[in-house]
Amino acid sequence: MGYALVQILNALSFSALLLLTGLGLSVVLSLMNFINLAHGSFYLLGSYVAVYWFASGAPWWLAFPMAFAAAALAGALLERFPFRGFYARTHLMQVLLTYGLSVIFADLMRWGFGAQILSPELPEALQGVVFLLDIPFPLYRLFIIAAGLVLGVLLWLLLDRTLWGAVVRASVSDRGMVEALGIDTRRVFAAVLVLSAGLGGISGALGAGMLAAYPGLDEEVLVLALITVVAGGLGTFRGTVAGALVVGFALTFSKLWFPEFANAAAFSAMAALLLLRPNGLVAPRQRQV
Amino acid sequence: MSAARDPAAQPVLSLSGVSAHYGAVEVLRGISLDVARHEAVAVLGRNGVGKTTLVHALFNLGPSLGGRVRVMGQDVAGWPTHRIARLGVGLVPQGRGIFPNLTVTENLRLATVRRRPGAWTLDRIFETFPRLAERRASFSGTLSGGERQMLAISRALLTQPELLVLDEPSEGLAPLMAEEIILGTLGKLAAEGLTVLLVEQNLTLALRLCPRAVVLAEHRIVFDGMSSTLLADRSLVSDYLGV
Ligand SMILES: Nc1ncnc2c1ncn2[C@@H]1O[C@H](COP(=O)(O)OP(=O)(O)OP(=O)(O)O)[C@@H](O)[C@H]1O
Ligand SMILES: [Mg+2]
Numbered sequence: 001m002g003y004a005l006v007q008i009l010n011a012l013s014f015s016a017l018l019l020l021t022g023l024g025l026s027v028v029l030s031l032m033n034f035i036n037l038a039h040g041s042f043y044l045l046g047s048y049v050a051v052y053w054f055a056s057g058a059p060w061w062l063a064f065p066m067a068f069a070a071a072a073l074a075g076a077l078l079e080r081f082p083f084r085g086f087y088a089r090t091h092l093m094q095v096l097l098t099y100g101l102s103v104i105f106a107d108l109m110r111w112g113f114g115a116q117i118l119s120p121e122l123p124e125a126l127q128g129v130v131f132l133l134d135i136p137f138p139l140y141r142l143f144i145i146a147a148g149l150v151l152g153v154l155l156w157l158l159l160d161r162t163l164w165g166a167v168v169r170a171s172v173s174d175r176g177m178v179e180a181l182g183i184d185t186r187r188v189f190a191a192v193l194v195l196s197a198g199l200g201g202i203s204g205a206l207g208a209g210m211l212a213a214y215p216g217l218d219e220e221v222l223v224l225a226l227i228t229v230v231a232g233g234l235g236t237f238r239g240t241v242a243g244a245l246v247v248g249f250a251l252t253f254s255k256l257w258f259p260e261f262a263n264a265a266a267f268s269a270m271a272a273l274l275l276l277r278p279n280g281l282v283a284p285r286q287r288q289v
Numbered sequence: 290m291s292a293a294r295d296p297a298a299q300p301v302l303s304l305s306g307v308s309a310h311y312g313a314v315e316v317l318r319g320i321s322l323d324v325a326r327h328e329a330v331a332v333l334g335r336n337g338v339g340k341t342t343l344v345h346a347l348f349n350l351g352p353s354l355g356g357r358v359r360v361m362g363q364d365v366a367g368w369p370t371h372r373i374a375r376l377g378v379g380l381v382p383q384g385r386g387i388f389p390n391l392t393v394t395e396n397l398r399l400a401t402v403r404r405r406p407g408a409w410t411l412d413r414i415f416e417t418f419p420r421l422a423e424r425r426a427s428f429s430g431t432l433s434g435g436e437r438q439m440l441a442i443s444r445a446l447l448t449q450p451e452l453l454v455l456d457e458p459s460e461g462l463a464p465l466m467a468e469e470i471i472l473g474t475l476g477k478l479a480a481e482g483l484t485v486l487l488v489e490q491n492l493t494l495a496l497r498l499c500p501r502a503v504v505l506a507e508h509r510i511v512f513d514g515m516s517s518t519l520l521a522d523r524s525l526v527s528d529y530l531g532v
Contacts, residue, residue, distance in 0.1 A: 166395040167402065170388040176350050177386040179370035182403040182448055186369070 002133030007256060009132070013141035013210060015248025016148025020203035021221060022228035022240045023155060024196035030235025031172050032087050032189050037098040038078070040222030041105035042071040042197045046204025047213035048113045051120040053205075060123030064147075064205050071201020072194045079193045087189065102218065110215045117214040126209070140209045147206055155199070156237060168192060172235075224251075227270055233280030242281040246273070299362045300325050301452045301484050302347065302378075307356035309342050316342045318508040320356070324452070329475075329485040331495035331516065334505035335531055340488045341383050343505070344456045348373055348380060361451070375403065379450030383457050383488075385441040389430030393421055396429050396440055400447035407449025414443045417474075435466040442474060452484040459491045467491060471498055492530060496520060504529050 025039050046067035053063035078101070086094050126143050129136035159165035171178045171185050178185050204213075204221075211217060224247060229235075232243025247270070254265035274280070300323040309317040316339040324330050334340050345351030347358050348370050358365050361376045374380070388396055397411055415422035418439045424432060429440055438458055445453055455475070459467035471487075471494045479485050479498065489495035496502060496516040504512035504519065506529040512519055519525065 163395075163398055163402065166388075166391055166399060169390055170396075170399055173388050173390055174386055176348075176370065177380075177382060177388070178399070180348055180350070180374050180380040180382070180386075181400050181444070182371050182374040182405070183399070184369070184371045 002135040005132055006135050006137050007252060009137060009141060009145065011249040011252035012245075013144040013148075014252055015244045016145050016152075017203050017207045017210070017221075018224055018228045018248055019148055019152055019241060019244035020199050020206070021225040022232070022244055023152070023237070024199035024203075025225050026229045026232075026235055026237075026240045027159075027168075028193055028196045029229065031168060031192050034083065034087050034193075035091050035094045035098065036083070036193075036196070037095060037222060038102040038105060039196070039200050039225060040218035040220075041102050041109070042074065042200030043204035043207070043221045043225075044109060044213060044218035045074060045105075046071050046201030047208040047211075047217065048109065048118070048204075049201070050205035050208040051113075051118045051213050054120040054123060060125070064202055067205030068198040068202040071204070072198035074201075075194045075197025076190070078197075079190045083193060084186075084190075102222070106215060106218055109218075113213070115215055117212050118208075119212040120208045122209050144206050144210060151199075151202065152241070159237065227267075231270055231273055231280055233282040236282050239280055239282035246270075246281065300359070301361055302486065303357075303359040304347070305357045305359075307343075307346055307354065307358060309339070309346050309352055309354050311352045315508060316352075317346070317505075320346075320505075320510055322503060322510065322513070324484060324486055326451070326484055327482050328501060329479045329487065329499040331499035331502040332486065332488045332505065333490075333492060333495060333502060333530055335529070336490070338505045339508065340505060341456055344380070344382070344454055344488060347454070348378070374448065375405070377405075377449065377451040379445030379448050379453045381438075381441045381445050381453070381455040381458055383460065385437045387429045387432075387437050387440050387444070389428065391429060392426055393429050393432070393440060394425045396444055397421075397447055400444045403448065405449040409446045409449055411447070414447065418443060434461050435463070435470070438462060438466075438470055439474070442470070446478075450483070452486065453478065454486045454488075456488045457490060458487070459489060459494060467494060471495070492526070 021039070021043055025036065028034050028036055049067040049070050050063045053066055054060055082097060086097055122140055126140045128139050130139050130142065159168060167178065167183060167188055171188055175185050228243040228247045229240060230243070231246055232241070233239030250266040250269050251262065255262040258265045302324040304320050304322045307317060307320040308315070320343065332340055332343065342351055346354055347360065349365065349368055350370055360373055360378055363376060365373050397414060401411070415425070420436055421439055421443060424436060429437065432440060442458070459471055462470065475485060475487070475498055485499070487495055487499055496519065500516055501514070502512065502516045502519045503510055504525070511529055512525055
């Protein structure tokens with residue numbers, strides 16, 4: 001019982017990271033029809049920021065807003081140049097551009113942060129274990145789950161309950177009409193990209209305590225986030241939630257049951273899912289956020 | 290102040306020599322049209338003649354353009370759509386252009402994001418259209434055709450326009466509803482001084498509302514004059530409007 005609970009919580013903490021990373025990808029894809037393969041770089045940047053911040057002695061909790069800000073700033077600069085010029089281009093062009101950029105960023109980060117695996121010194125408040133039905137479980141993972149939940153709800157409120165969110169949703173369904181109401185949708189797009197990058201950064205900061213930070217993690221996370229978004233159903237919020245849960249659980253439990261072929265098992269399950277439900281778990285009725 | 294500089298004397302909309310094409314397909318050629326403040330002008334023409342293309346031309350929503358478009362006296366060549374709209378032009382597009390995944394209130398509030406000063410408020414809209422007030426919390430995708438049209442017009446009004454451009458508002462509406470919207474709602478707005486550019490296929494309703502009519506045919510304007518003159522000219526009506 002306790003063992004199962006612990007594995008479920010492990011899966012949930014992984015799902016929380018996938019959710020935050022995947023939401024950033026998915027909102028940009030559904031709103032701007034833009035595929036950003038550099039999204040994993042935002043994640044890894046956030047991880048490095050957290051590693052260094054935790055080591056610096058400054059108040060630990062500021063690591064998360066700092067990681068958000070660093071990635072958001074990178075996103076803002078990239079949005080101006082060159083992303084903006086590629087929103088209307090084909091997906092292939094976007095893939096070539098952003099994949100190329102992600103390779104450059106990987107080199108830059110290796111140069112700046114080194115090639116070794118960096119595990120952050122967790123703040124005291126988040127160190128240690130809690131006993132769940134007599135089985136120890138890292139407190140930090142509970143923190144990740146809670147943070148994923150809180151940020152997920154905040155994001156949902158922002159998109160679903162605010163006027164700004166209404167502008168974003170309206171731009172997804174009819175950009176020209178939003179413009180005809182006097183709203184500058186280019187600024188909306190820029191803001192969404194910055195938010196998406198920031199989310200990538202904050203998930204990296206959260207994930208550092210679980211997955212550490214090292215060259216190559218950016219791509220691993222990107223692939224998982226892409227699978228999350230596709231498995232869930234392109235560009236729906238609920239779909240990304242479902243996708244994050246499915247991928248998180250599939251990977252966690254396949255590592256448990258088939259340690260040698262964990263990835264093969266998990267990805268075959270995803271492929272089967274997509275064959276059965278080509279539109280993902282939550283098929284969008286129309287393009288929406 | 291000289292007459293030429295006086296903003297009230299300037300046409301709110303002035304097209305000169307406007308052409309438009311989709312790739313190699315020419316749709317409009319040499320369109321010139323002035324609309325003065327407080328006028329109500331009907332734009333008529335058969336299916337596919339280019340009426341929507343004309344509407345898109347003045348919002349820079351469409352394909353490549355030639356010629357000059359002036360809105361409120363400003364040359365808007367190359368302007369993004371939102372800047373043109375901010376000059377005080379409201380759009381009720383063909384097919385209504387409501388956002389189905391937003392509630393009625395959200396649809397309306399989007400128009401107030403810009404906070405242009407003006408007489409229209411959400412309360413006044415709900416007074417004018419009690420039906421929308423009843424359905425304020427519904428997703429607008431669930432509205433009936435008539436309700437959608439009221440929503441599209443209300444949303445345009447909340448941008449506080451001086452010129453309201455409507456593209457076939459009667460399309461798909463029951464005859465009574467079409468009459469209610471065009472003669473009732475728009476009639477009242479025009480009487481209050483709103484400038485109206487009304488694209489329509491419903492000749493009778495459009496000409497009852499608008500004292501002036503413009504007929505598009507074969508890429509150009511073939512008639513521009515009093516609605517009564519147009520109605521009296523049987524051959525023009527049958528040749529170019531097919532009624
Ligand atoms: N996106 C497009 N690409 C290519 N051709 C187009 C496009 N949109 C319209 N056309 C063509 O341009 C011509 C004018 O179209 P437009 O929509 O302006 O006509 P309309 O007068 O508004 O017609 P309706 O009364 O059916 O609304 C039509 O022949 C149409 O086939
Ligand atoms: Mg049309």
